[in-house]
Amino acid sequence: MEFNSKPKGILVTGVIGEDVHVTGIRILEHALRNAGFKVVSLGIHNFDNDFINAAIETKADAILVSSLAGHAKMLVQDLRSKCIEAGIDAILLYLGGQLVVEKKDWPDVEKMFLDMGFNRVYPPFTVPDHPISDLKTDLGVGGNKPWK
Amino acid sequence: MEIRNKRLSEEEFFQQREEVLTMWPTGKEVDLDEAVEYHKSIPVGKNGALKTMEAKKRRVTELFCSSGTDTIAAHTELLRYCREVGRIDYASSYIDSFTRTGRFDMAEKGLKEAQKSGKKVLNGFPFVCHGVRGTRAVIEAVDMPVFVWGPAVDLRLVMEIGLAGGHTGYSGGPLISFWNYAKNVPLDKVIGFYQYVNRLMGYYEEKGVPILYGVSGAMPTITPPSLMTAAKIIETLIAAEQGCKHILLNNWAQGNMAQDIGSILTHSKLAREYLHKFGYDDVETVTFSVDPTGRYPADEQKVYSLIFYFAMIGVLAGVQMIGVRTVDEAKHVPTKESISASHQCARMMINMLQDQQNEVVNSDAVKAEARMEEVETKAILDKVLEMGDGDVIVGAVRAVETGVLDQSYATSQFVKGAVMGVKDAHGAARYMDHGNLPFSQEIVEFHQEKIAEREEKIGRKVDYEVLVGDITAIGDGSLLPERWGG
Numbered sequence: 262m263e264f265n266s267k268p269k270g271i272l273v274t275g276v277i278g279e280d281v282h283v284t285g286i287r288i289l290e291h292a293l294r295n296a297g298f299k300v301v302s303l304g305i306h307n308f309d310n311d312f313i314n315a316a317i318e319t320k321a322d323a324i325l326v327s328s329l330a331g332h333a334k335m336l337v338q339d340l341r342s343k344c345i346e347a348g349i350d351a352i353l354l355y356l357g358g359q360l361v362v363e364k365k366d367w368p369d370v371e372k373m374f375l376d377m378g379f380n381r382v383y384p385p386f387t388v389p390d391h392p393i394s395d396l397k398t399d400l401g402v403g404g405n406k407p408w409k
Numbered sequence: 410m411e412i413r414n415k416r417l418s419e420e421e422f423f424q425q426r427e428e429v430l431t432m433w434p435t436g437k438e439v440d441l442d443e444a445v446e447y448h449k450s451i452p453v454g455k456n457g458a459l460k461t462m463e464a465k466k467r468r469v470t471e472l473f474c475s476s477g478t479d480t481i482a483a484h485t486e487l488l489r490y491c492r493e494v495g496r497i498d499y500a501s502s503y504i505d506s507f508t509r510t511g512r513f514d515m516a517e518k519g520l521k522e523a524q525k526s527g528k529k530v531l532n533g534f535p536f537v538c539h540g541v542r543g544t545r546a547v548i549e550a551v552d553m554p555v556f557v558w559g560p561a562v563d564l565r566l567v568m569e570i571g572l573a574g575g576h577t578g579y580s581g582g583p584l585i586s587f588w589n590y591a592k593n594v595p596l597d598k599v600i601g602f603y604q605y606v607n608r609l610m611g612y613y614e615e616k617g618v619p620i621l622y623g624v625s626g627a628m629p630t631i632t633p634p635s636l637m638t639a640a641k642i643i644e645t646l647i648a649a650e651q652g653c654k655h656i657l658l659n660n661w662a663q664g665n666m667a668q669d670i671g672s673i674l675t676h677s678k679l680a681r682e683y684l685h686k687f688g689y690d691d692v693e694t695v696t697f698s699v700d701p702t703g704r705y706p707a708d709e710q711k712v713y714s715l716i717f718y719f720a721m722i723g724v725l726a727g728v729q730m731i732g733v734r735t736v737d738e739a740k741h742v743p744t745k746e747s748i749s750a751s752h753q754c755a756r757m758m759i760n761m762l763q764d765q766q767n768e769v770v771n772s773d774a775v776k777a778e779a780r781m782e783e784v785e786t787k788a789i790l791d792k793v794l795e796m797g798d799g800d801v802i803v804g805a806v807r808a809v810e811t812g813v814l815d816q817s818y819a820t821s822q823f824v825k826g827a828v829m830g831v832k833d834a835h836g837a838a839r840y841m842d843h844g845n846l847p848f849s850q851e852i853v854e855f856h857q858e859k860i861a862e863r864e865e866k867i868g869r870k871v872d873y874e875v876l877v878g879d880i881t882a883i884g885d886g887s888l889l890p891e892r893w894g895g
Contacts, residue, residue, distance in 0.1 A: 281820060283818050283819070283820050284630060284818050284880065287817060287818045287819075287826055288829075288873055288876065288877065290826065291817075291826065291827075291829055291842070291873075292873050302822065302826075303822075304592055304820065304821070304822045305592055305820050306592055386877060386881070388872075388873050388874040388877055389873045390872075390873065390874070
């Protein structure tokens with residue numbers, strides 16, 4: 262679905278690592294487009310530099326990383342510092358999915374990734390309304406365009 | 410050069426073949442004329458194409474087991490056990506994922522480790538590493554047909570070895586491989602690889618060796634069936650042009666009985682219709698139904714019920730072959746014992762039902778689903794053909810670019826992803842968003858009405874939260890999430 266007016270923001274989305282799980286990110290992308298964002302979808306099999314290059318190229322406002330295989334800690338720990346190195350210090354970083362392999366309480370998981378420099382972290386089965394509402398807050402864009 | 414739906418000439422095929430056989434040293438073992446003679450020496454009962462045709466004639470439903478492990482010894486033992494204890498009628502050698510992605514060196518490394526440790530290392534059978542001789546050792550040790558199984562972008566060498574190695578069929582195709590098994594490979598390139606695979610099968614057919622080719626279209630996730638059936642018919646037309654003569658029409662069930670049975674009927678009907686339209690009247694078709702993809706419950710007792718349920722759908726629809734998932738697969742890689750137990754469960758169901766007169770296929774609910782799917786599928790296919798000026802491949806490539814052919818959860822980056830399905834009040838998959846599909850007002854309104862009925866029932870709008878619940882519902886214990894509990 263194409264947006265007609267000016268997009269609310271430009272977002273880079275993708276799955277990080279060797280992961281092939283695609284359902285979650287495809288639902289999110291569909292919802293983000295419907296909410297008026299421009300989505301630059303990288304799909305599966307990306308590493309941190311792929312996200313950063315796409316963000317620079319498209320002048321993105323945020324990077325939304327999905328990870329479902331439990332290896333997120335290894336894959337995303339340098340993302341914020343690499344963004345700073347690349348000169349996109351202010352970019353929003355969101356992360357969601359099945360982020361860890363070990364059994365760990367959610368507040369601890371969330372804190373670990375917030376400490377790595379992510380702005381928002383989401384547990385599995387988060388519905389798109391939450392990140393969409395957070396994006397509107399974080400980007401200072403309002404207005405609702407309901408589904409359908 | 411633009412790729413077209415045209416049979417590869419002998420020269421084109423053999424020229425490409427020279428290159429294919431050098432992709433790995435075992436390619437040298439393949440001698441087509443010798444392989445044809447080898448197939449003629451195999452008992453007729455081990456030819457999967459002939460066995461499914463016989464099942465169609467006798468109006469029986471038989472059991473297929475999706476299976477595959479790494480070493481010759483382990484794979485042989487798995488197939489023999491499932492045949493003797495699970496009483497399966499057909500098996501597969503599921504290709505491991507290194508081999509499917511052309512990383513034969515990694516497959517070789519994994520195979521060596523498996524041989525040394527005696528433990529399972531690879532997630533399937535590494536055809537290219539085993540070569541023709543190794544593959545034949547498996548086939549000779551079991552008394553049932555075995556197929557090569559699993560979609561992938563480029564299976565040219567795998568199929569050379571698999572068929573020369575005594576397998577009598579393959580399931581997987583260019584569209585399912587493009588949507589669901591690749592990220593950056595354009596559709597025309599995938600189709601090119603499959604034209605070779607289909608031409609190879611056609612070559613065996615010409616020499617008197619029937620080979621079964623299974624079309625799958627797309628992997629469903631609450632996918633309205635027309636979206637799969639259109640893709641499967643495109644795969645069928647591509648295969649028929651290259652000389653495939655025995656086509657297995659795969660149908661993934663999703664849970665709503667009327668829709669699942671209706672889809673099996675529509676798929677067969679339209680496959681025949683479009684084959685006829687292009688003059689491929691000598692192509693035989695048989696049908697296959699298989700359990701849904703997606704997460705299954707962890708409790709084995711619940712999965713037994715699902716195995717029973719989906720086997721029943723297949724028998725009621727009159728399919729020749731049923732594929733079942735196993736009771737423990739939500740927890741770990743299925744064991745030969747669990748595979749056998751699961752197939753015995755399905756077998757008992759088949760044995761109870763298949764000699765009864767059943768009129769379910771003639772019920773109003775099934776007819777309504779079948780009709781709607783037919784209207785939708787034809788709308789898509791006719792637009793594809795129009796876009797290709799009559800050429801189904803040219804049309805398919807253009808249709809993917811514009812979203813006339815689309816999928817919701819593709820791994821490919823070349824797919825629009827504008828369509829989205831959701832369940833209706835009865836658990837059937839409907840278009841929540843039909844994206845750029847060339848649908849009439851009648852179709853669009855039908856889906857809107859069905860979704861409105863669900864909204865009425867649950868007292869809220871259908872949104873992404875409802876959709877996520879729909880996707881995980883069966884794994885959580887029911888067809889629709891609003892029935893959870895217990």
